[in-house]
Amino acid sequence: MGRKGLIALIVIVLLCVLGYLAVQRGQQQRTAQIEQAPWLAAEQGYLSTLQALEIEQPGQPAVRIERKGEQWVVPAKADYPAAPQALAELLRALREARTVEAKTANPQWHARLGLAEKGEGDEQALRMRLQFDGHPDLGLRLGNPSRQGSGQLVRRAGEDQVWLIDQQLQVPTRELDWLDRRVTHIPFTRIASLELRYADGEKLTLKRADAEQYNFAVEELRKEQKLSFEGAANSVALVFSNLQFADAAPLAQVGFKQSPMLQFSLAGFDGQRLEGALYKQGEQYWLVLGEHEGFAVGEVSARSDWAYRLEPEQVQRLAKKLRDLLAKSS
Template identity: 75%
Template structure:
């Protein structure tokens, strides 16, 4: 190869190297980490004045949460109480979220990042609208999780700039997840007696002489009958500790067509009393709680004018009969 050819190759190589370095410089500038300022810096002072929250998740019906005085409710669920902890956790995360890195400002890339306004389910952003007292509404778009770490890609509604923030925002997409699903949370050690009256007339009574007796005795146990194991009856009582519903509806909307399959009463060592019934509607079981006495609000949260759908395993635990507790001969 002649000197001219060699010189030309050297020039081409130098130009390629300079071009590569220039490209790398541009990429590094575009993805340069920014000072970790709050993502919602302009809203920091009034995030606590939130009055309503609208959630639109791809493929899910919209959900709205509203503030009524000191309470949070789900209007579409006849103003049933909202899960306050879920909302509090989200507001705390929004307040603490900080910018990690400025990403693309090209709207054509939004779909790939899960931040598009329209498109397939994996391309659309989860949309939030926050309404405040005396301040403008705020629209947020939440996209895909960061490829590394626990961050998330986000942007403000009406803006193309995408940011990587330092945390993932937990926004349940279903209405059910925004409801306060507690039915009862009665400490096991407080329960003294439970009576189950089945529609066929069979009665099962479980009791304890005092709180030091851990396992429940069965009053109907007779003769040579023995329980399958010493604590076979305990699962009925433990059901009322941390009991949550699978769905809920006002009583007048459910419209039970048949009498209950079970009526029950529960009493505590401190004089507490609770009565309720279990209905079967099609293939579903619905619980209602009526008279209650002596329980704290957090121990019995269910409303007397509402019905609560239980999972099948919860219903089966409540509908125990004597034969279910006995040892097999």
């Protein structure tokens, strides 16, 4: 090969290399643009119009929450309010989720990634359907968390392409986990008195003269009796500072067969008032709130036409008698 031919060959090779590099760079730029884009890019503009959400864990009944006016409710629980934080966190994650990497588009690999439509429980995807106002429904499939970081494998319903996103979507799969489980959130420092009245006639009355007095005094305490420690009675009133139920049901559905084992009256320093009763039904304990007034928004969230099941530990703290507060005799 002559000198001119060699030079021409070198030029051709260089042009081919430069062309290949240009193509590769273009592909990398397009891939980077895809990988940096929001996962739900097409829905970004109307995620806030969400009207209903359905979640189905393989082998479990589907859970549905709906918007009713300005409130989110759980229809299967007689439209009881849904927990606002769980929904807010999910919507935030959906809005912020960005694609990290395109994974397989072969459906034969979906089971291994926890994204299959059928199969064993750990092979199937968590199904989620979002319904919007004036826009098409959106079906999503949520699979295994990423092994390399905090992301998750996902795909759209009806599509085989699997994506790794940079968020892990925390989706409650039980109706109970979607309920707003707050009963009361009354600041301890605002409670002036609490009176417990038992079915056997015994009574326990806790009082404070003013907000400067931290520990509750026990009216029924005789001179020869002593509390186990100075603030022994405080734990009873503290129950109402962050009381959450274990389960809930409409009052008419529970149908109590006996009188309450305990009734209580709570009063605040600023005129707040709360009445309630505790029932035992079988081996379970249910709290029912009566009239209440004077509380700030969020301090009393429970409804008077519902019954709230409490855990045994909560009942043990609330249903104390005088003997439970006394110092042990030597």
